[in-house]
Amino acid sequence: MATRRSTRNWSQKSLQPNDFAPISKKLPGSSDYTPPYQSRISLFPSSLGLSTKSTGLSKRDLMLLLKKQRLLKISTPEALRSLDSHLNHTLLATLVFAQSEAGTAFCISSTGVLITCSHCVSEDPSELEENRIKWLLFASGRAVQAKCIAYDHIRDLALLRIISAEQEPTSTSSNISNNHQNPSSSFPFLPIASTSPKKNTxxxxxxxxxxxxxxxxxxxxxxxxxxxxxxxxxxxxxxxxxxxxxxxxxxxxxxxxxxxxxxxxxxxxxxxxxxxxxxxxxxxxxxxxxxxxxxxxxxxFLREHGDPHVIHGVDGGTVGSRETPILLE
The missing domain is CATH 2.40.10.10 (Trypsin-like serine proteases)
Structure with missing residues (x-):
């Protein structure tokens, strides 16, 4: 059987379970992972004001971020019109990595907790520390910076927390300066289903x-x-x-x-x-x-790496229902 991972670097040698230890871990420094409802997010006024210095991105990657943002602002409204209205949140809570061919993620908490494949964050666990910070774009085009807080290359899962975000257009410039650290910034998110799906769902x-x-x-x-x-x-x-x-x-x-x-x-x-x-x-x-x-x-993975006070009902069959999402605010 031949495997293809859905990123550009699919030809890289597959990692073996014993290549790195521990297999699943919270990252060094992840003690700064406060529960999602307590996370404080730095806001910046506009992606047009971003620079290579402020983002840490190369000029090429910054231009790619801005290009993807422009295209999303054109294509997402069209995609929403083609979706059934009850599925709009599935699109709005999805993010794309700003880097070239880097993958997809989605938000699972209104406070900015994201989940994706571990190989989208770092193909090689030994290079994880230098790849912890990522720039992503919501489907709306809103730019965010996120930090990897948990990584499991066996399950192929990674958890990220948004640490800075573009100010939403409805906010005024005075709000930006007076509320640079905004604990109530809200993001569209997806609930985790309460049970696994049946075949042919x-x-x-x-x-x-x-x-x-x-x-x-x-x-x-x-x-x-x-x-x-x-x-x-x-x-x-x-x-x-x-x-x-x-x-x-x-x-x-x-x-x-x-x-x-x-x-x-x-x-x-x-x-x-x-x-x-x-x-x-x-x-x-x-x-x-x-x-x-x-x-x-x-x-x-979420039970192991999410805050124990905000993961609810794992054994009771109510995990991530629309009424009780897996990460509660």
Whole structure:
């Protein structure tokens, strides 16, 4: 079986469980991870005022961030018009990494907690520390800076917390200066489903397809895909013999929503209510089956790495319902 992770660096040697220890960990310095309802987020007025010095991005990466932002502000309103209204939040809570071909993430708390594939943060756990800070864009185009606070390369999951965010257009400049550290900044988020899906459940996937065609022998050929793409499909179950807690080689979950390089970290949501039942991560290029991280792995990861006071009902079957999201405010 051949594995393809849905990022540009799919050809890198797959990591083995014993290559690094510990397998799953909160990062050094993650003691600064305050519960989401206490997080303080620095606000900045506009992405147009960002510089290589203020962001730490190269000139090329900064220009790419601004380009993606412009394109999102054009394409997202069109995508929303094509979605059923009860699924609007699935799009609005999805983020794209600002770097080239870097993947997708989604928000799971209105206070700015994000989840994605670990290989979107750092392909190599030994290089994790230098890759902890990331710039991302919500589907609306709102720019945020996030810090990785938990990383598990066996489950292929990472948790990030937004530490700074672009001021929303409705706020005034005086609010920016007087409320630079804003504890109440709110973000669109997705609830985690209360149970794992049944086979053939209809799903929607929101992801960030790369702009370079990696299926042709010519280099530099563009795909012309939108920055963010909505696709539909079905949950096809767990691969035979797979361990749902081990996605280091290939995701245990199977689905048939359309994806491309850059979709890693994309939410897989129930089409009936938009709740999260998995995350796209990879595919099997021998069968064409898309693969992902199963609901069970996401819930267990959040139980291990979320604040114990805000993870609610894990054993009671009410995890992440719309009424009681897995990360409570």
């Amino acid at each position: 209809q799903m929607v996937c929101i992801g960030h397809p790369g702009d370079e065609d990696l299926e042709t022998s010519k280099s530099g050929v563009k795909t012309n895909y939108d920055v963010i793409h909505v696709s539909y499909g079905r949950y096809r179950g767990i691969a035979e013999g797979a361990d749902v807690q081990d996605n280091s080689e290939i995701g245990a979950l199977m689905h048939d929503c359309w994806t491309y390089w850059g979709h890693s970290g994309a939410p897989l949501c129930m089409r009936k209510d938009g709740s999260v039942v998995g995350m796209h991560s990879s595919w099997d290029d021998e069968t064409g089956m898309r693969r992902g991280v199963a609901w069970e792995a996401i819930v267990e």
